[in-house]
Amino acid sequence: MAEPLYDRTKELKAFDDTKTGVQGLVDDGITKVPRIFIHPQNNTHNKTNVQLKFPLIDLKNFHEDPIKHKEVIDRVRDASGSWGFFQVINHGIPGRVMDEMLNGVRKFYDQDVEERKKWYTRDMNRRILYNSNFDLFSSPAANWRDTFYCQMAPNPPILDELPIVCRDIMFEYTNQVLKLGTTLFQILSEALGLEANHLEDMKCAEGLSLLCHYYPLCPEPELTLGTSKHADNDFLTVLLNDQLISNDKFISAEHRVLANNVSSRVSVACFFRSDPMTSGKLYGPIEELLSEDDPPKYRATTVGEYVTYYNRKGLDGTSALSHFRI
Numbered sequence: 001m002a003e004p005l006y007d008r009t010k011e012l013k014a015f016d017d018t019k020t021g022v023q024g025l026v027d028d029g030i031t032k033v034p035r036i037f038i039h040p041q042n043n044t045h046n047k048t049n050v051q052l053k054f055p056l057i058d059l060k061n062f063h064e065d066p067i068k069h070k071e072v073i074d075r076v077r078d079a080s081g082s083w084g085f086f087q088v089i090n091h092g093i094p095g096r097v098m099d100e101m102l103n104g105v106r107k108f109y110d111q112d113v114e115e116r117k118k119w120y121t122r123d124m125n126r127r128i129l130y131n132s133n134f135d136l137f138s139s140p141a142a143n144w145r146d147t148f149y150c151q152m153a154p155n156p157p158i159l160d161e162l163p164i165v166c167r168d169i170m171f172e173y174t175n176q177v178l179k180l181g182t183t184l185f186q187i188l189s190e191a192l193g194l195e196a197n198h199l200e201d202m203k204c205a206e207g208l209s210l211l212c213h214y215y216p217l218c219p220e221p222e223l224t225l226g227t228s229k230h231a232d233n234d235f236l237t238v239l240l241n242d243q244l245i246s247n248d249k250f251i252s253a254e255h256r257v258l259a260n261n262v263s264s265r266v267s268v269a270c271f272f273r274s275d276p277m278t279s280g281k282l283y284g285p286i287e288e289l290l291s292e293d294d295p296p297k298y299r300a301t302t303v304g305e306y307v308t309y310y311n312r313k314g315l316d317g318t319s320a321l322s323h324f325r326i
Contacts (some may be wrong), residue, residue: 011036012137019120020113021132021146026216026264027113030110033220039141039228055079059183060090077191088184101173104166104213105266108148110323111165119148119163124311125153128161133283134311144224144259153208153274166212174210176272181205184236186274194288201223203274203281204235211269226259234273274303298324 015036018024025034057075061068079086109116119130130148133139150157150175159167185205189198199205215226274281284300301324310320 006035008036009137012142015137015142016122016132019117021116021120021130021214022144023109023146023214024113024215026218031219031261033144033223037142037144037224039223039225053088055083056088057088058090059088062183062187073190074186076187080188080191088180091180093173093180093181097169097173097176100169101268102266104173105148105170105214105268106163108163108212109146109214109266115163128157130192135313138312139228141224141228143227143228144215144218144221146216148212148214149209150212151207151209154206154275170210173268174208174270177317178205178208181208181236181270181272188236192286192289194286198286199235200228202283202286203279205272207272207274207279209234209271209273211271213267213269215259215265215267217264218261221259221261224259226265234271234306236272237269273307279303297326 011034014035015025020027022037036243050259055078057072057079059072062072063069076086116130119128121129122131122136123129124134128150130146132146133142134147136142148163150162150170152170156171156174159171162170182205185199186196189196189200192198213227218224218226280302282300282302283306285296285298290296298321306320306324309323313320313323
């Protein structure tokens with residue numbers, strides 16, 4: 001007997017209409033990954049076990065010791081130009097705060113399904129939202145992931161707007177990350193050969209959004225991904241993303257998340273970027289980094305234009321930056 005005709009759009013809408021995300025599928029006891037989540041085999045799990053040693057940046061005594069200061073700048077310059085990524089230790093954020101933030105994310109997803117549904121929306125203009133796959137209807141394949149998003153700065157929500165199970169730690173964690181962000185933007189500015197306050201003066205550290213991801217246990221992890229390959233759409237996250245304004249001197253790390261059948265996972269990403277809805281400021285390659293031998297490689301754009309294109313394109317494995325290349 002022939003298989004029934006696959007109506008992808010209908011299946012996507014049916015999934016979205018549940019407003020329970022991937023977590024809802026798992027809670028219902030699903031044993032097969034639905035077709036809307038199946039990725040091409042060459043895009044999923046790489047069987048090669050490659051051990052990578054990421055650049056490690058130790059910020060201990062960075063502000064007090066001139067020798068340590070220079071060492072950190074040099075290491076960040078090398079890591080940002082070669083990897084687009086570095087790990088930071090002795091960053092000043094207490095372990096308790098980080099643990100409580102991760103626990104807060106789990107508490108959000110552990111809420112009763114009807115409580116979670118209150119936050120579910122496809123309106124990307126909302127400052128607080130919960131959904132599964134922002135690019136659900138435009139990506140080649142959906143990812144095995146749900147996300148709770150909140151814009152926390154420069155105009156934070158009022159306390160009562162946030163879920164009671166995690167709102168206090170969201171504010172505490174955000175305040176800590178904003179302090180760290182100031183230090184990191186100073187380091188990145190100096191690593192580019194600019195004054196320490198240059199990126200801050202460009203408003204790169206002004207806005208911050210919190211993305212709380214949940215990757216449920218997956219019955220067939222070899223068929224899908226937690227997050228497909230992509231580079232982020234902001235100035236700075238845990239993964240460095242200053243490529244457009246640095247004119248390729250610093251690169252944007254492409255990354256992905258594998259699904260697994262052992263346990264669920266949570267992660268928290270903080271995106272530093274201006275508010276795409278209110279900021280009309282143009283961003284392009286920094287003039288001080290340009291010369292006749294190194295002309296601009298990207299045209300200027302607003303955060304709003306960049307984010308709109310990024311969201312429309314979705315996580316299709318290609319860089320949004322190429323759209324703005326001259």
